[in-house]
Amino acid sequence: MNISENKYGDLLGSEKIFKTISNVAGKIDQQAFVIGGYVRDQILKRETKDIDIVTLGSGIELAKKTAKVLNCSPVKIFKNFGTAMINVGEIEVQFVGARKESYRKNSRNPVVEDGTIEEDQNRRDFTINALAISLNKKDYGEFIDPFNGTQDLNEKVLKTPLDPDITFSDDPLRMMRAIRFSSQLDFNIESSTLKAIQKNADRISIVAQERITEELNKIILSDQPSKGFKLLEETGLLKLIFLEFQLLKGVDILEGKSHKDNFYHTLKVLDNILPYSKGNLWLRWAALLHDIAKPNTKRFNTKQGWTFHGHEDKGARMVPNIFRKLKLPLDHQMKYVQKLVLLHLRPISLTNESITDSALRRLLFEAGNDLEDLMTLCQSDITSKNKEKKIKYLNRFEQVKKKLRDLEDRDKIKNWQPPIGGKEIMETFNIKPCKEVGILKESIKNAILDGIIKNSYQEAYDYLLIKAKEIGIIEK
Ligand code: ATP
Numbered sequence: 001m002n003i004s005e006n007k008y009g010d011l012l013g014s015e016k017i018f019k020t021i022s023n024v025a026g027k028i029d030q031q032a033f034v035i036g037g038y039v040r041d042q043i044l045k046r047e048t049k050d051i052d053i054v055t056l057g058s059g060i061e062l063a064k065k066t067a068k069v070l071n072c073s074p075v076k077i078f079k080n081f082g083t084a085m086i087n088v089g090e091i092e093v094q095f096v097g098a099r100k101e102s103y104r105k106n107s108r109n110p111v112v113e114d115g116t117i118e119e120d121q122n123r124r125d126f127t128i129n130a131l132a133i134s135l136n137k138k139d140y141g142e143f144i145d146p147f148n149g150t151q152d153l154n155e156k157v158l159k160t161p162l163d164p165d166i167t168f169s170d171d172p173l174r175m176m177r178a179i180r181f182s183s184q185l186d187f188n189i190e191s192s193t194l195k196a197i198q199k200n201a202d203r204i205s206i207v208a209q210e211r212i213t214e215e216l217n218k219i220i221l222s223d224q225p226s227k228g229f230k231l232l233e234e235t236g237l238l239k240l241i242f243l244e245f246q247l248l249k250g251v252d253i254l255e256g257k258s259h260k261d262n263f264y265h266t267l268k269v270l271d272n273i274l275p276y277s278k279g280n281l282w283l284r285w286a287a288l289l290h291d292i293a294k295p296n297t298k299r300f301n302t303k304q305g306w307t308f309h310g311h312e313d314k315g316a317r318m319v320p321n322i323f324r325k326l327k328l329p330l331d332h333q334m335k336y337v338q339k340l341v342l343l344h345l346r347p348i349s350l351t352n353e354s355i356t357d358s359a360l361r362r363l364l365f366e367a368g369n370d371l372e373d374l375m376t377l378c379q380s381d382i383t384s385k386n387k388e389k390k391i392k393y394l395n396r397f398e399q400v401k402k403k404l405r406d407l408e409d410r411d412k413i414k415n416w417q418p419p420i421g422g423k424e425i426m427e428t429f430n431i432k433p434c435k436e437v438g439i440l441k442e443s444i445k446n447a448i449l450d451g452i453i454k455n456s457y458q459e460a461y462d463y464l465l466i467k468a469k470e471i472g473i474i475e476k
């Protein structure tokens with residue numbers, strides 16, 4: 001099939017790059033093809049910034065010669081993999097020699113030999129990722145689709161080119177990729193392919209954590225992360241890669257009282273937060289982890305039924321370990337997630353009582369610049385099926401938001417620092433760092449937040465002297 005004649009129109013959008021590769025490949029008598037993600041995404045009309053070229057011969061040679069003509073050196077060479085990469089403006093072009101792969105049981109790294117284009121297509125993970133377009137003079141633009149990948153694209157199905165059992169056992173990362181593509185593209189996984197994932201789930205243990213987490217993050221950032229998580233759960237992968245999340249699943253019943261299934265509740269919260277968190281991986285992580293300590297804090301008593309007291313605090317304390325295990329960054333991004341988990345009940349608890357300025361000021365102070373994200377998380381956390389209840393909550397929530405805005409306009413608490421800090425306290429009383437410095441610092445902060453004293457240096461200083469006397473730093 002010639003690409004210009006088929007219903008997808010001209011798929012070789014980056015014309016200059018492809019024509020150049022075609023010419024260069026012709027000169028060195030080496031066949032070349034565009035393959036994989038680029039072809040798939042062109043048909044799906046998705047934006048792609050990476051192009052994969054497969055050639056019958058040396059990918060490195062072809063890359064070097066193409067780079068010369070396009071005047072876009074340097075070529076990045078990955079000798080161990082026999083691949084090379086060039087950047088043409090924003091576009092990344094990867095070159096690799098066609099290869100045939102065979103796998104050993106305990107490694108994702110195959111034994112690689114030179115192969116034909118068919119053999120190279122055989123080693124691709126899904127039929128929709130095995131499509132190729134010829135860049136050769138004799139049939140430039142010809143579509144090579146040995147596994148009916150275009151049909152699967154139309155039917156929105158993910159299917160492996162060869163026996164799925166072998167495909168997944170060979171490289172178990174492909175199981176994560178299947179679920180990732182399903183969430184990103186809204187495709188279904190064909191039933192024998194899905195069964196093979198269930199069967200081979202345990203093999204995920206040979207994959208490096210970084211690769212698993214990369215796919216997990218892509219699922220979380222996709223348009224349908226909850227679809228991905230349900231698939232991870234159904235296939236048995238979830239308990240292997242993220243046990244804490246699996247443990248949210250299930251409902252207990254005692255004395256006729258049950259609690260909600262926190263797995264589905266969390267996915268609902270994630271769905272609710274999607275429109276407000278496009279590209280914001282960490283806000284989505286906060287949504288995923290907000291109730292993570294519910295299984296650990298679950299208690300039952302006859303009067304109250306099921307309770308999860310302290311799950312926000314315990315959850316925040318679980319975050320570093322989860323991030324460490326998943327090899328997620330342990331920096332300010334983790335701290336941000338931790339903060340949102342810790343504070344996720346605060347705005348909603350404010351709607352239950354008559355709201356004092358003091359409670360609002362505290363929230364502003366503790367959430368700081370992340371207040372808006374916290375409010376978004378809280379609002380997404382309202383998943384009640386009872387419509388009236390939901391509207392009531394959301395209305396009260398709007399009131400809290402308004403009060404917070406008014407208070408912040410007045411008091412500017414968000415990025416506020418108390419007028420007297422630890423250093424000044426030590427200098428005033430000529431003392432070294434000690435517990436008392438912390439106590440005094442906290443007491444000034446609290447007095448201002450609670451409205452006992454005004455936010456002024458003089459009042460803070462007078463208050464400091466009183467407190468210092470009380471705790472015996474200076475004589476009464
Ligand atoms: P994206 O770029 O959105 O992550 P992609 O399908 O292009 O998706 P790449 O990692 O860029 O993924 O890989 C390019 C191509 O290489 C894929 O389309 C597929 O044909 C092949 N490929 C990648 N990883 C694997 C794998 N683990 N097993 C088999 N084939 C793979």
Ligand code: MG
Nearest residue numbers: 037038050051
């Ligand atoms: Mg790609």
